[in-house]
Every structure is written in C-alpha cells, then in structure tokens.
Amino acid sequence: MSKTTSIRFKDNQIELAHGAGGKASRRLIEGLIAPILGNPTLNDAALLSLDTSSLAFTADSFVVRPLRFPGGSIGELAVNGTVNDLAVSGARPLALLSSLILEAGLAVETLQAELEAMQATAQRAGVAVLGGDTKVVEHGQADGLYISTSGIGLVDSRVALSAKAVRPGDQILLxxxxxxxxxxxxxxxxxxxxxxxxxxxxxxxxxxxxxxIEAAAPGLRWMRDPTRGGVATALNELARETRLALRLDEEAIPVREAVRGACEILGLDPLHIANEGQFIAIVSSEFAEAALEAVRRSPGGQEAVLVGEVLEKPGGVVYTTNGYGSSRVVDMLVGDPLPRIC
Structure with a gap:
C-alpha cells in the first residue's frame, strides 16, 4: 500500500465547514491539530494495551440544534455517540465522564430533562456516568447547552480492527x-x-x-459509525488509508423514502447525511453471511444488509454501481450542508 500524502492546513480562520466531518475537517485535524499534538490517533478511539487486555478511550462533544428532536435529544446523543465510538473499536463500553457547558438563562427544567435523558440512556447502554465537570458561560455563548464526554471500554481480545487488515474481496456490511x-x-x-x-x-x-463479534470475529477487519459526513466520508477515509477501491451497490443501500425525498428536494446525497445509530463493518467474504445473519437476529438489526465489496482498483476511490450498468464516484463531504447536527 502506498503512503498517504501529508496534509497542510492553510486556512486563515475556522469556519463551520471545519466541523462537518468532511474534507475541511480532515484538513484541520490532519494538517494542524494532530501534528502539533504529536499525531494522536485519528480513529474513533485510542487503544491502550495492558498486560492481559486492552482498553479503548474516546472523547466527543455535542452541539446539536435544536436540543430536542423527534427520537432523541442532546443528552441521548452524548451517551450513545460515545458508547458507539467504543463499540466500533471492538470495545465493550464500561463508563463515561461528562462535562456540561451551560449558557446563562438556560431553563432548569431543560437541564434536568437532559440529565435524566443521559441517565436513562446510560442505563440502557449498560454504562455508568462516573463524574465530570460543569461550566457556565454568558448568555448567547453556548446555544443553551453543550455536552462533552469521554468514555472507556474493554477491547474484545478476539478482534484486531485496522484499515491495514482490509483486503480485496472483503464485503461491506451496513x-x-x-x-x-x-x-x-x-x-x-x-x-x-x-x-x-x-x-x-x-x-x-x-x-x-x-x-x-460472536459470529464473525476472525473475519472482522474494520468498523466505523458514520456520523458527521455520513457513510461516504467514513468509507473515503478508509479508501484513502488502504489505497483500495470500495464499490457500493446503490440499489442495496437502505434509505427511507422520507430521507430520500428530502435529500432530492434539498440537493443532498443520503451517503453524506449523519447517522447516530448505525455502523459500517468490513468483513472477509467467508464470514460475511454469518456476520449479516448475526446482526439481523439482534434487536434493531433486521434491516442490516451487505452493500458492497472491497476491490484492488481503482485505488483510493469509493464508487457506486446500479442495475443499469452506470457508476458514479462518491467523494467525501465538501462544505457544511447540515451544521450543528451532533
């Protein structure tokens, strides 16, 4: 595999696009933040090996607007987002820390509702919120409430997830x-x-x-939860690191009609839209069907599907094909069409 090209950060100021999870985010993190901080891990979690086991550490921040929305709230996102970063690193989530940035004027009932949402979500996820920190800033400086979290998990010894493990012929599970x-x-x-x-x-x-993991640990290569920047950005990061091609069957990708319709009206690609409860896995071909059936048998996994495969060429490219024989290249998210969504 060829070495990836280093990135230089040349922008003069920070824009919203730098937080969208796409190309601008990549320039900021890989061109400025990581080199200065000593090139910390760019994965969902950092791993620390102990004598007989490994721990995964992760940190995240949540700035969603509005604070509550159909199906969830910032409190639920703060727990689930952190838990999921550990999960796709192959780690059983154990515990969280949480820091709150409160804006002066925030209604106490709003804060109480989000704290209760965090606690209920943590209980469902089987993790404990052990502590954290609280700060209050001036009115108009924090959109009501920001939440930062950190989490720790125990890595399952049966898996060793890495982009370096991905090979041509592997299957893409969504x-x-x-x-x-x-x-x-x-x-x-x-x-x-x-x-x-x-x-x-x-x-x-x-x-x-x-x-x-129970069904396909020996064939499990790599995982990611496609949050900011969506499936397209997560897979483009993988293609760039491996210099392999990732082919998606466009007709196999599950998209609800309401999402598809909204994207068509707004000129958006569903592959660029953020998700907070899905993951992508790369699995070897011999374990792909077992992996798929295991996920489908799990509550909430009934709509899992194999959506594509890893190919040798064209290297570093993500593209889709359809039943009509046409194809299109799917690039990383450019710009910031959906700011403040997580």
Missing amino acids: SGPIGDHGITVLLARGELDLEADLKSDTRSVWPLVEAL
Missing part, C-alpha cells in the same frame, strides 16, 4: 437505513417547509456489534 438522524434534526429546526414522518436513529450499537 447495519441499517442511513440518513435518518441528519434529516430529522434539519427538519426539526422548522426552517424548511417540509414535513416527514422521521425520527433520529440514535441508539447504542454495542448489542449489534457484540453479536457480530
């Missing part, structure tokens, strides 16, 4: 329909004259990942 979260939050803002019967997919994916 745990369910894409785009629900991003479009739900966008419509919840009330800025568009659109209505849809949608709710966020926010949830812990650990039960699905645990079933996947």
